[in-house]
Structures are given as C-alpha cells and as structure tokens.
Amino acid sequence: MTNPDICVIGGGPAGLEAAIVARELGAQVLIIDDNPVLGGQLIKQTHKFFGSKEHYCGVRGINIARILTQKVSELKIETINPATVIGYYDDDSIGVLQQDRLFAIKAKRYIFATGATENMLAFENSDLPGVYGAGAVQTLMNVYGVIPGKRALVVGSGNIGLIVSYQLLQAGVEVAGIVEILDKVGGYYVHAAKIKRAGVPIYLRHTIVEARGKEAVESALITQVDDNFKPIKGTEKIIECDIILIAIGLSPLCDLLYQAGCRIQYIPELGGNVPVHNEDMMTSRPHIFVCGDLASIEEASTAMLEGRIAGANAFQAIFGKNDKAKAIIEEAKSELATIRNSPFEQRIIKGKTKFKQG
Numbered sequence: 001m002t003n004p005d006i007c008v009i010g011g012g013p014a015g016l017e018a019a020i021v022a023r024e025l026g027a028q029v030l031i032i033d034d035n036p037v038l039g040g041q042l043i044k045q046t047h048k049f050f051g052s053k054e055h056y057c058g059v060r061g062i063n064i065a066r067i068l069t070q071k072v073s074e075l076k077i078e079t080i081n082p083a084t085v086i087g088y089y090d091d092d093s094i095g096v097l098q099q100d101r102l103f104a105i106k107a108k109r110y111i112f113a114t115g116a117t118e119n120m121l122a123f124e125n126s127d128l129p130g131v132y133g134a135g136a137v138q139t140l141m142n143v144y145g146v147i148p149g150k151r152a153l154v155v156g157s158g159n160i161g162l163i164v165s166y167q168l169l170q171a172g173v174e175v176a177g178i179v180e181i182l183d184k185v186g187g188y189y190v191h192a193a194k195i196k197r198a199g200v201p202i203y204l205r206h207t208i209v210e211a212r213g214k215e216a217v218e219s220a221l222i223t224q225v226d227d228n229f230k231p232i233k234g235t236e237k238i239i240e241c242d243i244i245l246i247a248i249g250l251s252p253l254c255d256l257l258y259q260a261g262c263r264i265q266y267i268p269e270l271g272g273n274v275p276v277h278n279e280d281m282m283t284s285r286p287h288i289f290v291c292g293d294l295a296s297i298e299e300a301s302t303a304m305l306e307g308r309i310a311g312a313n314a315f316q317a318i319f320g321k322n323d324k325a326k327a328i329i330e331e332a333k334s335e336l337a338t339i340r341n342s343p344f345e346q347r348i349i350k351g352k353t354k355f356k357q358g
C-alpha cells in the first residue's frame with residue numbers, strides 16, 4: 001500500500017493502538033516499524049506492568065505486545081517491518097528503507113510514534129567496550145537471550161535503572177551497585193524495595209567519573225558529589241565490574257518531525273525537545289499527529305491512550321466527524337486525566353501546558 005489513508009511510523013504501544021483504532025473506525029492503515037517484531041519497548045519488558053487494570057496492570061510487557069500484535073493481524077492491518085523511515089520530503093511523502101530497497105509512501109495523514117532514544121553520559125573511557133545503554137542490555141538479555149557480563153554497575157536509579165538491575169539479577173548477573181547523583185532514588189518505591197532486599201547498594205549523591213580496563217571494562221571509578229554535582233576529592237571508590245549500564249533517562253526521537261517542518265519546543269518536563277501538539281495530538285502541521293514517548297516520556301499506558309486519541313483524530317481529519325471516534329477520544333482523554341492526576345505525573349501536566357501558541 002503506497003497511498004494509505006493513515007501511515008503510522010513506529011509499532012510500539014502508542015503506534016499499535018493508533019493503528020488499531022483508526023482501522024476499527026474504517027481507515028486503511030499502514031504501520032512501519034524498524035524491528036522484526038512489533039511492540040516497541042514492550043518486547044523487552046519481562047516484568048509485570050504497574051498501573052490500573054484497564055491498562056494491562058499485572059500483565060508482562062511482552063504479553064501486552066502479543067495482545068496488540070494479535071489485534072493488528074486480526075484487523076488485517078498492513079505492516080512493513082523491519083523497515084526504517086529515513087526521511088520526510090517536501091511533497092509530504094516519506095522515504096522507507098527495507099533491506100536494500102528504498103521506496104516512497106504518501107499517506108493522507110501521518111501518525112508518528114517513534115518513541116525515544118536513551119540519554120548518554122560523558123566520562124573518561126565511556127567508549128570502552130562494556131559500557132552500555134540500559135535498552136541495549138535489555139535487548140541482549142530479554143530479546144536475544146544473551147547475558148552481557150558477570151558483574152554490573154548501573155548508573156541511574158529511575159524506574160528503568162531499577163527494573164533492568166532486577167532483570168540482571170534474575171539472569172544471574174551480579175549487580176555491584178547503583179549510582180545515583182541525586183539524594184534520593186528516582187524510581188517507584190516498589191522497584192527500589194526489591195533491589196534493596198536483594199542487597200544491592202544504592203550510592204546516592206554519587207556519579208561515575210571513569211571506566212577502567214585495557215580492552216574492555218574491568219572496573220569503574222565513582223565519587224561522591226557536592227551540592228553543585230561536582231566530584232568531592234577523596235571520596236573516590238573503585239567498583240569491580242565488567243559492565244557499566246547507563247540508565248539516565250530518555251529523549252523523544254523527533255528527528256523526522258524536524259524534517260517535516262513541525263514546530264519543536266524544548267520542554268524539560270516532557271523529556272527535552274518535543275513536537276508541539278494540541279490535546280488532539282495534532283502537530284503544528286495539521287496532517288501530522290504524534291503520540292507516546294515521542295510526545296512526552298511517560299509510560300506504555302499513557303502512550304496507548306495518546307495513540308487512541310491520535311488514531312481517532314487522524315480518522316476524523318480524513319472522513320469527517322464521527323460519533324464513535326468522538327466517544328473514543330473523550331474516553332481516552334478522561335482516562336489520561338485520571339492517570340496524570342497522580343503526583344508522579346504532575347510534571348507531564350505542567351509540560352503539556354507549556355507549548356507556545358503560533
């Protein structure tokens with residue numbers, strides 16, 4: 001299908017929900033994803049999800065991916081994967097690279113759901129083999145069944161750092177410690193408690209300054225920091241490890257939106273540079289919608305709800321107002337408001353009100 005009604009770029013929870021809703025309403029939908037298996041981040045998540053029952057609480061991420069993928073196939077939604085969207089062109093078509101084939105797709109509406117990229121940290125020898133992003137370690141262990149090393153030092157105590165630490169322990173990898181620059185653990189108590197029960201030390205107000213080793217990581221030098229996050233001399237510790245795992249946050253993957261001429265704004269609460277969008281998930285270019293981590297670094301539950309809103313709105317933008325679409329949008333917006341009412345989500349509400357008009 002080279003001219004679908006709606007082309008969804010990214011087959012994670014946000015993109016899959018967007019595609020399912022738009023297809024159920026009656027649109028011709030195409031999903032393009034660069035992984036061999038659909039599901040985005042979910043395919044790496046072997047743990048049971050937190051949140052509410054309506055949003056798959058208690059279900060393992062990998063099983064949520066299976067449920068959504070099953071729906072995609074039942075609805076006969078066309079998918080092109082693994083294939084990468086490599087460009088957005090002046091005639092509003094996109095370039096798709098599949099193996100050695102490059103071709104163009106021109107849709108009536110686009111929904112970008114490309115997710116996020118991991119933030120990296122610069123320290124001495126940070127390019128030594130054995131220094132990984134948390135996502136790479138998760139992919140190695142949970143997708144390909146490869147244990148990345150024997151003893152890990154994790155940098156960052158947000159939910160990702162905590163969850164991946166626990167998954168390392170489950171895979172038989174020793175976790176030498178978690179380093180956190182702030183004076184408190186960033187992730188949910190439930191994840192931190194599991195880690196503490198397993199006896200993993202969490203070094204608060206510490207950072208990594210150097211990876212050590214000849215050909216690959218053999219140890220890490222960490223140090224305490226002062227109020228300005230500067231290393232305090234004399235507090236250095238050497239931690240023996242063969243993996244250093246960086247889990248210091250994610251940034252929305254919005255390169256294609258820059259190319260498409262969408263307005264981008266820096267909003268720290270949403271994860272950095274994000275495409276400006278309204279509550280219908282429409283960007284500054286009305287035929288382009290966004291959803292999920294690309295629109296704000298949050299969770300799979302909110303990504304799916306934003307996907308539903310984007311899918312129903314993209315449908316209405318082509319086929320006109322529709323009662324069923326309206327009901328889907330209202331329900332998803334109300335569920336989003338409930339989830340974002342929690343103290344953890346206040347930053348998102350604040351961030352989403354920061355978009356400049358015009």
Ligand SMILES: Cc1cc2nc3c(=O)[nH]c(=O)nc-3n(C[C@H](O)[C@H](O)[C@H](O)COP(=O)(O)OP(=O)(O)OC[C@H]3O[C@@H](n4cnc5c(N)ncnc54)[C@H](O)[C@@H]3O)c2cc1C
Nearest residue numbers: 010012013014033034040041084085115292293299300301
């Ligand atoms: C360790 C960890 C634990 C988590 N635990 C939970 C939890 O318990 N509960 C919860 O609700 N959330 C959890 N999350 C968060 C959740 O996984 C994400 O918020 C969610 O996956 C975001 O969905 P998305 O569809 O926006 O992006 P993604 O899931 O990242 O999907 C984006 C997809 O787009 C593809 N893509 C990107 N660019 C292109 C391109 N140019 N061409 C083609 N394809 C492209 C990507 O490869 C990917 O497949 C966790 C995340 C992590 C990392």
